[in-house]
Amino acid sequence: MEDKQMIVNGFNRVSAALFAVLLLSWTVPQAAQAQYPWGNGPGPGEVVVGQTGGGAGHAPILLCQYVGGGESGDNPNESPFRAPTKHYEPQKAGFMAAAYHIDTSSVWMSAGHKTMEAAKQRALAGCKAGTGAECYVADTLSEFGLIYVAEDAMGLLWIKAMTTLDDTTQKNATASRTVVDWNPSIELCSRNAFGCKFLGYTQTGRMPLNDNPDAQYVSDSFPNGPLTWNRxxxxxxxxxxxxxxxxxxxxxxxxxxxxxxxxxxxxxxxxxxxxxxxxxxxxxxxxxxxxxxxxxxxxxxxxxxxxxxxxxxxxxxxxxxxxxxxxxxxxxxxxxxxxxxxxxxxxxxxxxxxxxxxxxx
Incomplete structure (x- = not known):
């Protein structure tokens, strides 16, 4: 049996310029509109009535509706539809990568990068510093999502990324799988190994859509303490x-x-x-x-x-x-x-x- 490979394909990036322009050019809704996007959640006198689907590297946006009664001095004759008074700053996903070394039961993840190459190099550098050897990229993310990690009975890790799905898509994806408590790392492990268990996941980092070039949003998830080495x-x-x-x-x-x-x-x-x-x-x-x-x-x-x-x-x-x-x-x-x-x-x-x-x- 050949040594198992855990490197899997990353997800393709999709442009979200049109969505960003829509958010940045928000105007006062017309009276016939009952819902408006609100990134910071409902305020006094408002309720959440839904959310946009998000995707393409952007977080879902809450849809709020003004129902009145939330603030003293509310005018009952005031139109129930008004522009939000809170500021919403559109966000985008930072690039994220996970690295591993086959001889350990550890994974090095780094999120919030401005380029995929930077994310890969950061994760690989962390892995090499910990193991003293060359490491490999297990998976990457360029959109909002999670990198899942499972472990088989022998202590080998199985790493798989998945972009954030809306409820309907998630239900359809789960229904098409053969594991009741499905997640992508468990599926990958179960099809290639035995005695699989889910260890956890790490989320994509976030940054403002128009981020400061000098600002850093990087967050690392590296092992603490001595590594466990496989025999x-x-x-x-x-x-x-x-x-x-x-x-x-x-x-x-x-x-x-x-x-x-x-x-x-x-x-x-x-x-x-x-x-x-x-x-x-x-x-x-x-x-x-x-x-x-x-x-x-x-x-x-x-x-x-x-x-x-x-x-x-x-x-x-x-x-x-x-x-x-x-x-x-x-x-x-x-x-x-x-x-x-x-x-x-x-x-x-x-x-x-x-x-x-x-x-x-």
Whole structure:
């Protein structure tokens, strides 16, 4: 199995000039109009009757209606429709980015930037300062929205951004998913891993539409304290049939914290022994690698976390099981036509080793 990738596509920016002009050129409503935009909420004698949809990098605007009775001296003969007396300053979303390093269970987020490149570089710099290694951008936002973070049973993070949706769009999006308590990071995790749980989210930063070029609106969400480093177990096999002495073998590495170094060392050892290129076929972080054999004698590998607590969330049967035990993971990995499968051996990720393992049960 190849190392998982968590980099996902960012959202395209859409121009909002027309909407901004509309807000900045507000005039007194006519008597036939019952609603007007009000960015700071209702005042005395007014009620909220709805809101605009927002989007395109702008926050939704409240629609207020004057009903009277909120201030002493209200004139009952005064027109109930009047221009708002409060000032609303249109806002736009700052650019936001989230960075990660595969060897840690941490994420670095930075919001409120004036360019996407600045947001990316800030998040990457924070990650590199914390890990001492090169990091990667997980996702970005250029509109109002949230970046969600989920964690699987092995401690790997799954990061996904989503722009702010109005109620109808949100309901339709949720109804089209297979998770009852849907959010994009849980969906991403559930389709690629197991034992997923939601950790939280960070909102896009805001700034005035006509911001001061010298002003800064940046806010960072970086890890505090020591980082948690993953321990890896990897299995490789030859991509082509090797010489007879190395057939029916797997190469196993475990106990290392630096996945790139462990991967390079394992593939080099496998290729040197077998005389042909090799590939990673399975891995585990902070759990165990399980070697199993099916009823037809074919050996396979999967990952499991025997002692992990089962996340408390509702799922439908089409999703990856939240049961992280060895038995449950073997049952899922075992081909139905070749069931039942049985465990041959388990190898924990925390023990240091670089071995050749026989694939003959």
């Amino acid at each position: 890896w177990a990897l299995v490789a096999r030859p991509e082509k049939t090797p010489i007879a002495a190395w057939q029916n073998k797997s190469w196993l590495s475990s106990g290392q914290q630096k996945s790139a170094a462990a991967r390079a060392e394992l593939l080099a050892r496998c290729q040197a022994d077998a005389g042909v290129p090799c590939a990673i076929i399975a891995f585990a972080a902070n759990g165990v690698l399980v070697q199993f054999v099916d009823a037809q004698g074919k050996v396979g590998w999967t990952s499991a976390v025997p002692n992990a607590a089962k996340p408390k969330r509702k799922t439908k049967k089409s999703l990856v099981s939240d049961d992280t035990s060895v038995a449950a993971r073997i049952a899922r990995a075992c081909p139905s036509a070749a069931a039942p499968c049985r465990v041959v051996a388990t190898y924990d990720a925390g023990t240091s080793r670089l071995d050749v393992v026989a694939d003959v049960p």
